[in-house]
Amino acid sequence: MQPLGEERVVIAVVSGKGGTGKTSFSASLALSRPGVAAVDADVEEPNLSLLLGDPVMATMNVGLPVPVVDAAKCTRCGTCSRTCRFGAVLSFGKAPPVFSELCHGCGACVMACPEKALCEVDRPIGFIGRGVSNGIVLVEGRLMVGMPNPVPVIERAVGLGLAEGLDTVIDSPPGAACPMVAALREAGAAILVTEPTPFGRADAEVVAQVLHDMGKPAALVVNRSGILEEDPPFDGVAGTFPVLARLRFSRAVAEGCARGIPPTELDSSWETAAKAAWDWASEAAR
Amino acid sequence: MRPKEIVVVSGKGGTGKTTLASVLARELAGQCVLCDADVDVPDLWILTSPRVKVEEDFVGGDKATLNRPPCDDCGRCVPACRFGALSAGNGKVVLDRSRCEGCGACTLVCPRGAFSLAPAVQGRIYGSETEYGSFWHARLHPGGENSGRLVQVLRERARKTAEEQGKPWILADGPPGIACPAISALTGCSVALAVTEPSKSGLHDLKRLGELAARFRVPMAVVLNRCDLSEEGAQEIREACREKGWPLLAEIPFLRGVVEDLARARIPADIDSRTAGRILRGAESLLSR
Numbered sequence: 001m002q003p004l005g006e007e008r009v010v011i012a013v014v015s016g017k018g019g020t021g022k023t024s025f026s027a028s029l030a031l032s033r034p035g036v037a038a039v040d041a042d043v044e045e046p047n048l049s050l051l052l053g054d055p056v057m058a059t060m061n062v063g064l065p066v067p068v069v070d071a072a073k074c075t076r077c078g079t080c081s082r083t084c085r086f087g088a089v090l091s092f093g094k095a096p097p098v099f100s101e102l103c104h105g106c107g108a109c110v111m112a113c114p115e116k117a118l119c120e121v122d123r124p125i126g127f128i129g130r131g132v133s134n135g136i137v138l139v140e141g142r143l144m145v146g147m148p149n150p151v152p153v154i155e156r157a158v159g160l161g162l163a164e165g166l167d168t169v170i171d172s173p174p175g176a177a178c179p180m181v182a183a184l185r186e187a188g189a190a191i192l193v194t195e196p197t198p199f200g201r202a203d204a205e206v207v208a209q210v211l212h213d214m215g216k217p218a219a220l221v222v223n224r225s226g227i228l229e230e231d232p233p234f235d236g237v238a239g240t241f242p243v244l245a246r247l248r249f250s251r252a253v254a255e256g257c258a259r260g261i262p263p264t265e266l267d268s269s270w271e272t273a274a275k276a277a278w279d280w281a282s283e284a285a286r
Numbered sequence: 287m288r289p290k291e292i293v294v295v296s297g298k299g300g301t302g303k304t305t306l307a308s309v310l311a312r313e314l315a316g317q318c319v320l321c322d323a324d325v326d327v328p329d330l331w332i333l334t335s336p337r338v339k340v341e342e343d344f345v346g347g348d349k350a351t352l353n354r355p356p357c358d359d360c361g362r363c364v365p366a367c368r369f370g371a372l373s374a375g376n377g378k379v380v381l382d383r384s385r386c387e388g389c390g391a392c393t394l395v396c397p398r399g400a401f402s403l404a405p406a407v408q409g410r411i412y413g414s415e416t417e418y419g420s421f422w423h424a425r426l427h428p429g430g431e432n433s434g435r436l437v438q439v440l441r442e443r444a445r446k447t448a449e450e451q452g453k454p455w456i457l458a459d460g461p462p463g464i465a466c467p468a469i470s471a472l473t474g475c476s477v478a479l480a481v482t483e484p485s486k487s488g489l490h491d492l493k494r495l496g497e498l499a500a501r502f503r504v505p506m507a508v509v510l511n512r513c514d515l516s517e518e519g520a521q522e523i524r525e526a527c528r529e530k531g532w533p534l535l536a537e538i539p540f541l542r543g544v545v546e547d548l549a550r551a552r553i554p555a556d557i558d559s560r561t562a563g564r565i566l567r568g569a570e571s572l573l574s575r
Binding site for chain 1: 296297298299300301304324325326327329332347348366368369384387388389390391394395403426428429430431433434461462463464465466467468469483484485486487488490491494497498501515516518519545546548549550551
């Protein structure tokens with residue numbers, strides 16, 4: 001537990017390219033600092049629990065408020081349909097049909113209805129799980145299959161993770177679009193886990209620009225270092241970030257992760273890198 | 287004839303989507319149109335050296351603008367925004383456009399008409415030529431939104447080009463995950479080719495992807511990459527494929543040569559034409575079922 005009044009450290013682990021080792025490094029961060037919270041914000045494909053001992057989870061729903069129409073009050077004036085910018089409320093027939101898959105839950109139709117004929121109900125789009133394993137509080141967001149928008153689930157998972165009041169690791173989704181931004185927003189610092197390949201470097205640069213625009217302190221962890229004789233340098237914005245560690249490709253680590261064994265149990269360089277990342281983030285967030 | 291569209295997807299990132307797409311592009315050289323549907327971090331260009339012929343802005347959804355005057359910082363808009371794009375501090379209303387979803391709730395509550403909504407440029411679209419075929423790709427602005435819509439636009443362009451050129455195949459390199467860009471990439475395609483790896487996370491994510499494909503009635507086949515990383519994991523993937531009825535079209539071992547070719551931005555020579563041909567025939571046979 002963090003003493004009152006002391007700043008806690010919140011690290012987001014990001015990558016751009018998938019499969020560079022975000023989840024492996026997030027697990028290493030959590031396991032190298034007992035008493036932290038770990039948030040799995042990769043809600044489309046949450047995998048952090050596989051490396052953190054798969055604790056028993058208490059779950060709750062995440063819902064998106066969608067409109068329902070009271071046909072008795074509706075005068076079919078069509079205001080709701082004209083107001084909705086996502087095509088989720090159409091006006092024909094007895095009462096406006098609602099296409100909840102298209103609804104963003106903005107509530108504009110409810111505000112606009114002159115008859116107060118609309119109210120909202122929560123439509124489940126995902127779940128939050130919470131469990132404790134090895135002294136780590138794991139908070140996992142999980143998008144329901146078929147739901148297009150992961151952002152509300154990510155925001156809820158991060159919010160509940162931070163409510164634990166502990167130092168926190170956020171395992172972010174890949175890419176560099178709105179889900180990644182949602183996972184990153186509350187973090188004090190970001191660790192960009194990448195690899196020295198053309199794919200890794202190109203994608204790291206896209207993420208680096210987001211981090212720069214958001215004003216987040218950021219550092220690199222280069223995974224699978226040594227694929228070529230010498231790692232090519234990172235240029236652009238990513239090239240200005242400090243390199244905290246270079247982790248060499250290890251077949252044992254890759255096999256371990258495949259079976260759910262965290263890398264810190266197999267290769268001490270991961271624990272060293274994780275500790276360096278905590279030290280750096282504690283300084284950087286100040 | 288309507289072109290057959292293969293979309294390479296994975297659920298989990300980093301399993302080898304772009305690698306497989308490039309190998310299939312080499313196999314289909316001259317008979318296909320390419321499409322990079324991974325729009326926030328596109329990588330297929332790295333292996334295909336595109337020469338850009340046309341480019342244009344991608345205009346996504348609307349975004350609000352707060353005009354002052356007439357805004358008098360009354361703050362009524364702040365609780366109306368469900369996306370946290372509006373906040374009030376020191377008596378000033380602040381709009382964070384990166385959080386705006388363009389719903390217009392602010393325009394409904396503002397007594398002074400201070401908000402306007404207009405479509406915002408969210409990325410750039412490119413039409414290129416490669417030695418394998420025409421290539422549609424894009425770049426979403428960093429942190430951008432509406433990636434699903436951009437994927438849809440690219441697929442429409444690719445279909446049009448394939449029809450004009452009389453190419454029988456469209457080959458799309460898809461995004462990871464299962465949310466809007468993945469849904470946009472899968473909807474209405476001929477076959478989803480899922481690249482996975484023999485790990486617990488690979489299996490977990492493959493199952494979620496399979497559920498998504500079934501929901502959108504897209505036939506799915508599987509390629510198991512780095513199959514020798516874990517025998518136990520590979521066995522679990524094989525069992526899942528059998529149980530779910532996903533044809534397992536190829537198992538590709540971890541090859542040092544593939545890693546080295548990719549590090550030098552070359553389409554891997556070690557995943558050979560025989561393997562690529564087998565995958566394509568397997569995908570094709572799924573279409574006629």
